[in-house]
Amino acid sequence: MVNASTRVVITGVGVITPVGADAPTTWQSMLAGHSGVRALTADWAARMPCQIAAPAAAEPTTLIDRVQARKLDRCEMFALIAAREAWADAGKPDVDPAKLGVVVASGIGGISSTLSAYDTLRERGWQRLSPFTVPMLMPNGSAGWISIELGAQAGVHTPVSACASGAEAIGYGIDMIKSGRADIVVAGGTEAAIFELNVAAFAAMRALSLRNDEPERASRPFDKNRDGFVLGEGAGILVLESESHAASRSARVYAVAAGAGYSCDAHHIAQPAPDGAGARAAISRALVNAGVSASQIAHVNAHATSTPAGDVLEARAIAAALGEAAANVVVSSTKSMTGHLLGGAGAVESVAAILALRDRMAPPTINLDDPEDDLGVEIAVKPTELQSHGPEPMAVLNNSFGFGGSNVAIVFTEP
Amino acid sequence: MAMTQAEVLAGLSEIIDEIAGVPADEVTPDKTFVDDLDIDSLSMVEIAVAAQDKFGVEIPDDQLKDLKTVQDVINYIERASVTA
Numbered sequence: 333m334v335n336a337s338t339r340v341v342i343t344g345v346g347v348i349t350p351v352g353a354d355a356p357t358t359w360q361s362m363l364a365g366h367s368g369v370r371a372l373t374a375d376w377a378a379r380m381p382c383q384i385a386a387p388a389a390a391e392p393t394t395l396i397d398r399v400q401a402r403k404l405d406r407c408e409m410f411a412l413i414a415a416r417e418a419w420a421d422a423g424k425p426d427v428d429p430a431k432l433g434v435v436v437a438s439g440i441g442g443i444s445s446t447l448s449a450y451d452t453l454r455e456r457g458w459q460r461l462s463p464f465t466v467p468m469l470m471p472n473g474s475a476g477w478i479s480i481e482l483g484a485q486a487g488v489h490t491p492v493s494a495c496a497s498g499a500e501a502i503g504y505g506i507d508m509i510k511s512g513r514a515d516i517v518v519a520g521g522t523e524a525a526i527f528e529l530n531v532a533a534f535a536a537m538r539a540l541s542l543r544n545d546e547p548e549r550a551s552r553p554f555d556k557n558r559d560g561f562v563l564g565e566g567a568g569i570l571v572l573e574s575e576s577h578a579a580s581r582s583a584r585v586y587a588v589a590a591g592a593g594y595s596c597d598a599h600h601i602a603q604p605a606p607d608g609a610g611a612r613a614a615i616s617r618a619l620v621n622a623g624v625s626a627s628q629i630a631h632v633n634a635h636a637t638s639t640p641a642g643d644v645l646e647a648r649a650i651a652a653a654l655g656e657a658a659a660n661v662v663v664s665s666t667k668s669m670t671g672h673l674l675g676g677a678g679a680v681e682s683v684a685a686i687l688a689l690r691d692r693m694a695p696p697t698i699n700l701d702d703p704e705d706d707l708g709v710e711i712a713v714k715p716t717e718l719q720s721h722g723p724e725p726m727a728v729l730n731n732s733f734g735f736g737g738s739n740v741a742i743v744f745t746e747p
Numbered sequence: 748m749a750m751t752q753a754e755v756l757a758g759l760s761e762i763i764d765e766i767a768g769v770p771a772d773e774v775t776p777d778k779t780f781v782d783d784l785d786i787d788s789l790s791m792v793e794i795a796v797a798a799q800d801k802f803g804v805e806i807p808d809d810q811l812k813d814l815k816t817v818q819d820v821i822n823y824i825e826r827a828s829v830t831a
């Protein structure tokens with residue numbers, strides 16, 4: 333039974349992204365408009381039409397104990413790194429283990445472990461597979477490892493909804509606290525998919541930017557010359573906490589995780605519905621769920637991936653969902669800098685939205701030289717101060733959409 | 748040429764350090780893998796496979812479950828080397 337009066341707050345954040353190995357560095361890089369997109373240097377890249385990606389700013393093996401790293405997929409290392417930062421940022425709360433939950437998502441899971449295990453199997457036989465192969469490739473491995481490290485016993489969950497996974501995890505975490513199952517939930521998403529199969533498969537969909545000669549200019553959401561997304565990697569983790577629990581330990585509060593909205597396009601397995609109705613419905617439902625009016629929304633961290641189909645539909649969906657209040661909103665796509673972290677995107681971008689709310693500053697959308705016409709909302713091209721429009725607390729929105737028709741919107745408000 | 752027990756112990760210690768991160772000076776013959784060295788059954792499988800490669804002996808699963816201490820493994824490798 334969900335108790336609508338229970339408020340959920342954010343008391344810790346952690347990320348590892350293509351523009352920073354922690355949240356403060358990532359946020360400063362975003363405000364400075366740094367691109368994390370690089371030329372791919374792996375041998376296989378020469379065989380690909382797309383030869384660019386946004387690798388994490390630090391090699392995770394340099395941040396994880398060597399023996400533990402043997403048992404972890406790359407995406408699990410990212411998740412642990414971000415979770416450790418978020419947990420420390422929250423002050424390592426003292427909490428009843430039975431009331432501590434973990435919800436960490438991934439779009440794809442341990443794909444590099446799957447691929448290398450298959451190579452080992454073919455070349456050397458089953459006896460040479462690591463006994464940890466299964467926990468390395470399963471999508472819920474990250475959540476499991478974090479639960480062990482923190483002793484979290486309220487429940488461990490992994491929603492899988494492609495590029496909406498990270499946002500869905502946050503929504504699930506909010507519900508765990510509102511339902512009374514948990515006092516604290518460590519929630520977010522992770523991805524490590526810059527590998528030959530994934531680049532080839534997204535290239536086969538014609539989804540990737542082929543701007544190989546200008547890597548830093550390749551991710552250009554809302555720009556007329558965008559030609560696809562850039563694959564990124566990393567993780568984002570938030571510490572969600574009931575307001576009363578946070579107050580009892582005098583915790584620093586970034587924002588209120590006010591609510592989430594969901595919808596399904598039920599249209600096409602990988603393309604957005606042509607009228608953007610699904611995105612619009614998710615935003616509208618998030619506002620209702622959060623008890624926030626459109627006029628409170630000052631900023632949207634958009635899903636906008638730099639693909640030809642999605643960006644314009646999303647901008648118009650934001651405008652339609654917010655109505656007249658859309659005129660006061662500043663929209664950013666931080667994917668212009670980080671590339672697309674797939675299952676990590678919704679969590680990293682929620683952290684960016686929360687820090688934008690804290691600083692009242694929207695990060696820029698870089699490479700927006702020639703904006704699409706009739707977007708219906710202002711897109712920030714430089715750091716842009718957020719404006720309050722009334723006595724109610726300022727609010728921000730994070731949108732995440734995934735193949736399969738998933739649309740998720742999360743609303744954060746000032747404490 | 749047969750290896751001495753000390754040579755087997757040294758080789759085994761290297762494997763255990765690599766896989767489980769237990770320093771070589773803690774790997775003494777009397778130690779049990781599970782209780783003393785805190786090595787779980789999955790890592791134990793990895794150690795056994797690495798030991799098979801290093802010492803050229805087969806350690807079937809039904810034998811592995813009876814190898815509780817470091818000395819058990821040394822003895823097993825010694826016997827298997829003689830019969831091989």
